[in-house]
Amino acid sequence: MDEILIMSSVHCWNDVRMFHREANSLAENGYKVKVIAVETDTAYTGKHCRLNVETIQKIPLGKRYKVWYRFYHIARISPAKIIIFHDPELYIIAYFLKKFTNKKIIFDMHEEFPASLLYKKIGKYKLPRWVVCFLKKIEQRILPVFDGLFFAEAYYKDIYGDVCVQGIDVLNYPVLCKETNNLKVDSDVVKLIYAGALHEVRGFFEMLELARLLKEGNHPFSLKIIGPGSNRLIEQGQEYINKHGLRGHVSICSYMDFDLLELEYQKADIGLALLHETPNYVKSLASKLYEYMSYGIVSVASDFPLWKELLMNTDAGITVNPMNINEVYYDVVKLINEVPYRKQLAKNGLKAHVNAYNWGVEEAKILRFIQQLET
Template sequence: MLNAKKIMMFSSVHVWNDTRIFYKEAMTLADAGFEVDFYAIDNGMEVVEYKGLRVHLLPASKSRIVRPFRWYKLYKAAKASNAKYYHVHDPELLLLLPKLRKKKPDAILTYDMHENFPADIETKTWIPALLRKPLKRLILRMEKHTMASCNHIIFAEESYLKSYKHVACGKTTVYNYPTYIEAIPKIQSKSPFTLIYVGSITEDRGIFEMLELIYRLQEKHPEEYCLKLLGPMTNSLEIKVQEFIHRNQLEYVVHIYGRVPYPEIWQAYAESDLGLCLLHPIPNYLQSMATKLYEYMAASLPILASDFPDWQTFIENNQSGTVSSPFDIEKLIHKIEQRAANPDFYAQEGERGRLAYEQSYHWGIEAQKMLCTIYNTH
């Protein structure tokens, strides 16, 4: 008999302390009285103990060849579990659901879509260009077959919904808003003016634009600016980033922290002056709101973001910052210099962002949607 208060949540790609999965969804479900078994990738960081939440670590590997072995291990664990709810977080794990449905016809199967994966295929640099469109068509066929086994799909963005109107199961948008935190006392010094970026560090998320930006600012205003980068990046990219830093003598200007536990990023925000979100205009980014925009608002940080239409409307409506092309370095420099020269005036952008966050953009709102729609709590 299936246990109606037990959930198996699993990922074959995400690390165990992924912010959305662990600190938001899994903790919320444990707080609601569920017993949560969470399977995810070991990243070497010490596992956080939390009542009602058990973390099961899968060995890390850089090789994609090991993925099917993870799928098999996760399927065996799911088959052996007496949980009523199964909550998966990766497109590849959809492959397990038809078979799991046959084994557990009364289980509730949920797919949590973090990104529009078929749309994202077209910009995956590790896939040869000639294979991207055929692979996208193959994935769409796979999704159509496997999603028939789902009870629910969770979309991280409402824009994904239009691509999945044909799917007959329940569909809910659960935005990736930050957890609710009290306002952070700002710890700002007169100098240097601190720019911050938090999130996965990749070329299409603007790492080299940010580095060029801080290089040019350092040339114009020695020791008056610095850049903090918090988030994971691949070893190959880190080599290129470090080469840029050494070549341009930015060792004391650019501070790289790697992946930082979610509770600790707020201290970094408290010591910063401006949040950067200079993503490139690729399809998946144009159709979604970056989580860091909401985090900057929660931390009362003014925002400097890419001039995507939806982002521009959002930032202008909340009067929480400004936008520019991520490739227009001169314009970006001008906007940063304005804010550094008038910190009291532009602090109001951060205050307005904080107010909007408190009223509309925190995880407590989204948690209730998830609990009520998927897990029948009221």
């Protein structure tokens, strides 16, 4: 079998989709895999003999051209015949690799790149719309050089249907959990959790307001907010926690290794996904909803049509208007107080995970696609 090189200048080496799902699946199915991505506080322990990891330092965007040049050089001389990129900023490397080598190159699309830029900032400023439109045109010119595209969301096919490249859905379903409830204990303190990027539009301050209301209502709870965010945002969050006396209830962790995150998931009762209504979020199904199901966690999620349909069909959680914090509060209190109801929703989510929403089917898609590239 061919060697496969997986590269990212943005994602941590142990990124859930890139490493724990994609790279592990390929290694377990006989491929020799090398991952080159951003370092973390956790080192790879070499658990799999066919999977190697090389890390790079996290570098600000303005200096990452040095990483791009290094990645190009590594990819060009690598024995790997298949390369999988995970960042739009690596498009330019793919262009030159296709121009000067015979390597097969796949792009794993985590997000709708141009649309996501509309809500991101450089410093305090949003990108002008004309810059986003310009980058979209560049993307449309470069994507045809790839030999394949992996879409993390089904609707990406509608956006990129005109690009003359074969693309397949590789949805962000979690790996099938062997045991999910072993750390859950009956307790008066209900454990809430959020794991994902921290941002205003991802409901960061709504979660803190919810915690304030729960404390004022004397409800027994804890809330763990886990994920990367700007220093400014995290400082604002800590100020809010101190101002409202939430230190004994709420903790913010900007990074947590996946193994430790799994332990937190196994202990949690309610998972929050109070994202704001932006085009990107409304059109996509948040991977955390599937993750919550896989650990027997009840979802409290924004009432976007796709999210509402998923949670209604699986009966694994409830949807709320994230802009109406009182509505969120009353629905969460219902889950706290009505224990049998909450436990039934958790069981429903686990059943949906085992029967439909797990990584097994997506793994098979990746393997078939790569086998086609090898022929």
